[in-house]
Amino acid sequence: MTSRFKCAAVALLLVVVAGCGYFPRSPGPAAVAAADQLRSDIVTYRTTHQLGIEPSSPALHTFAEVFDRVRADYVRPVDEAALMAAAKKGMYKAHPNPDKVADRELVMAAIGGMLESLDRYSNYLDTEEWRAMREQTRGQFGGLGIEVRKGDKYIEVVSPIDDTPAARAGLRSGDKITHADGESLAGLNLRAAVRRLRGDVGEPIVLTILRGGGKPFDVKIVRDLIKITGVRWELKGDVGFVRVTAFTRNVTDRLEDAVEAVRKKLGGRMRGLIVDLRNNPGGLFDESLEMSDAFLETGIIVSTRGRANERQHTARSGDISNGAPMVVLINNGSASASEIVAGALRDRHRAVLVGIKSFGKGTVQTIIPLGGNDALKLTTAVYLTPSGASVEGGIAPDIVVEMDKEREGDEQLERALEVIRTLSPRS
Secondary structure, eight states, X not given: OOOSOTTOXXXXXXXXXXXXXXXXXXXXXXXXXXXXXXXXXXXXXXXXXXXXXXXXXXXXXXXXXXXXHHHHHSSSOOXXXXXXXXXXXXXXXXXXXXXXXXXXXXXXXXXXHHHHTTOSSOEEEOHHHXXXXXXXXXXXXXXXXXEEEEOSSSEEEEEEOTTSHHHHTTOOTTOEEEEETTEEOTTOOHXXXXXXXXXXXXXXXXXXXXXXXXXXXXXXXXXXXXXXXOEEEEEETTEEEEEEOOBOTTHHHHXXXXXXXXXXXXXXXXXXXXXXXXXXXXXXXXXXXHXXXXXXXXXXXXXXXXXSOEEEEEOOSOXXXXXXXXXXXXXXXXXXXXXXXHHHHHHTTSOEEEESOOOOOOEEEEEEEXXXXXXXXXXXXXXXXXXXXXXXXXXXXXXXXXXXXXXXXXXXXXXXXXXXXXXXXXO
């Protein structure tokens, strides 16, 4: 399937490159003034510690670029004085002893503090981090296999990815990671905390986990090369079951192949289709549009609302399942792009949602390349389901089915099969 959404933002993992209409620009006067103010703040900070060193201009230029983009493109208008105060606070908090770090590290901490004051998802990506994100959208990268977001004194697991070290170790959506190898993650911004979790393939790490109201416990995980297959399928009698693990590049093409394989296996007599989006943390926004479009004949898929504009994305005619009854499985690990698909198919009355409330991430992040080999991930829009509802707080299923950890089997899948049989009775 050829994408119609080449320049669209992505939900959790998004890349906007020069070919999609991005061209680097010089920071404006306000950003230059902000960088000068930060230079003054750093000089003063160092002077109080008997150090009179000017910060490096390349790092200050990066600060100015980030400041300029936040002013122009963040989803809501920003208070420039508040941004500068957050930058200063981030610098002081990360490096209470400025004599022990280079000038660039002070500036990077200021950038981190400024972005962290905006929301949980906006952050700066250095060369290594940007490369890792591009690899992840291609479906292969090294690590633990989890999507995370920043909490107050911990890193919260959005979702473990299927067949990864994190999933095999039993990590769950909502788990709070408080320590890595015995070192507290409290006080670190998301970028610094994620760096603690990274390491070479084959290298172990011990995570301290808080789950619910229980006592903390340790989990040892060995880092590995993460290969996201994206889609797998099987038959549940005369019902097709397709599991989608992440919205990586071309995942909709693989979904279409899976549905076609199911249809052929059943001789064209597919009673219904179950699409499993549980513990799917999201991914590329354009793939969520394509996947929704694959089952919809017409109408709005999702609306994105930025600071200055709102855009509606609509479906084209054609349903790869030929109108077969559908159930979409969701849970609290279904986030972002998964919620776009679930919300679109529910609101367009194309599928019944079964499971528990989804994660609730209703914002769009855009990756903005900066002047070097680095980038800014910035929240630029919120998205709304076809009914106009926000996804913040999660999407409630049509049929709530909790998982009983003491019981063998998959109650949510069993209920989905019952729904298909009700929608498509056989004589």
